[in-house]
Amino acid sequence: MLTDTAPHPSNAVRFVLRGVATSLGLFGLLRLTWVASHVLLPVTRLQAGLGTGLFGAPTSPVEATLACSGSDALALCLGAILAYPVSWRARLAGACGGATLILGLNTLRLGTLGRAAASPGWFSLLHLYVWPAVLTIAIAGFVFAWMRVAEGPQALNERTAKGDGVHAWRLRPSQRFVVLTVAFLILFSVASALASGGSSVLSAGTFIARVAALILGIFGVSAHAAANVLWTPRGGFAVTQECIATPLIPVTLAAICAYSATWRRLFLGILAAAPLFAVLAILRLLLVALPGEVASPEFFVHAFYQLLLGAVVVVLAALWRHAGRPAAGHALAGIVAGVLFVYLLGPFYTRVVMSGVGTPLDDPQGAIALLPAFQVGLYLALWLAASIGAGWSRFFGGLAALGVTQTTGLLALHALASYAGMAAHVRDIRGWAVAGPVLVFAAVVHGARPRH
Secondary structure: OOOOOOOEOHHHHHHHHHHHHHHHHHHHHHOOHHHHHHHHHHHHHHHHHHHHHHHOOOOOOOOOOHHHOOHHHHHHHHHHHHHOOOOHHHHHHHHHHHHHHHHHHHHHHHHHHHHOOOOHHHHHHHHHHHHHHHHHHHHHHHHHHHHHHHHOHHHHHHHHHOOEHHHHHHHOHHHHHHHHHHHHHHHHHHHHHHHOOOHHHHHHHHHHHHHHHHHHHHOOOOOEEEOOEEEEOOEEEEOOHHHHOOOHHHHHHHHHHHHOOOHHHHHHHHHHHHHHHHHHHHHHHHHHHOOOOOOOOHHHHHOHHHHHHHHHHHHHHHHHHOOOHHHHHHHHHHHHHHHHHHHHHHHHHHHHHHOOOOOOOOOOOOHHHHHHHHHHHHHHHHHHHHOOOOOHHHHHHHHHHHHHHHHHHHHHHHHHHHHHOOOOOHHHHHHHHHHHHHHHHHHHHHOOOOOO
16 A cells, blocks of 8 residues: 655655754853853843733733743744745845744733633633643744745745655645644653643643543542542542643643644634543543542553553554554554553563663652563554554664664653753653653654555
8 A cells, every 4th residue: 555655755764853953052142140140031031021012011011031932932943934845045045034923922921811810710721721822833833834935835835745854744734734733842852841830730630620520529439629639538639730731731732733624624623622631530530539449550540641641652653554444453462562561571671771871860759660562562553553664774773863863762761850950741751761762763664665
């Protein structure tokens, strides 16, 4: 069967890698003390002042800090634009346009949040759901529109006819999905860090705890909610940011944006995402709070979203490569093989990887301990689900690359903990656990020849 693998897809892969590297470099630059104090803070205060001029004085005291600057979204947008292979004149024009768009939207964001400050409900809705969605869609839409304009219709047709990987990627939904997933995961991590511990997280947690208490009450379990804590005969269960924010969110949004053929489908898909993840968060809380004789093991509760996201990615890989019932069979075979690897060979493989990275890191939920075996299991599951006819050399090459990223990443975590006193958030570890094998798998697939 025909696939959408491009003849020379390495250009797309290089673009993704350059984009990620450029974005991370800009992130680091904007975090420098001098830049933050002499550039970002004055710009943020200017945006807050303009927002006040447009919407009026805040109804309650609101402080515009560096977290409100929009610098992370700016770094992500400029990273993609500056990495795109067109003339530097076009890149600089796109960078100026993107910066203007983001700073303008952020000014509107600060103004509307100031006006909504007196109403916790409206403030949480705007801060947690509306503005993150608006910024995400605006950045993605601007970048893709700029790509088309920067190349021009004639150049686009010529490069596509020649099989250029970058343009083939831009025209193929599965390849757009990979790139959007990377971009949204970065933006998701930034947004999660900015919202950490905020009132929006508390409001969402309170809603989830109340619904879970209502459901347990219907089934005869004594339960009640106090703020974001669900109380049952087993004790209290707090709904924290880790219970709400899952890497499955950016992956789902990437799939919706990549595969929506019309604006109507795009709108309906994004609209349906919020209740979907609310249901998943409630389900996860119920698994934790169930009576002891039926409760799931703690490991599966903590890794709920990670395991679910891995299964979803495998199913998507099977659907991308196959159609109908064969897709279900390939997805099931991949998941079974991945689970067997983690269960049978995972402990041995984890010991091998961990032996080369020094003393164990602080890992209360076991996310780091699960990562090596889970990533290999997911990579194997993706390979079998998609049935890539690229040969064992490519399979083992991807496996070796995955091992290198694991060792390098764990060494980096040790360095941050030892020399900077910084510890990676468990959410980021679980996101890396899924993103790593997916990106390696995508590189292997798009480096293979089309299969007929």
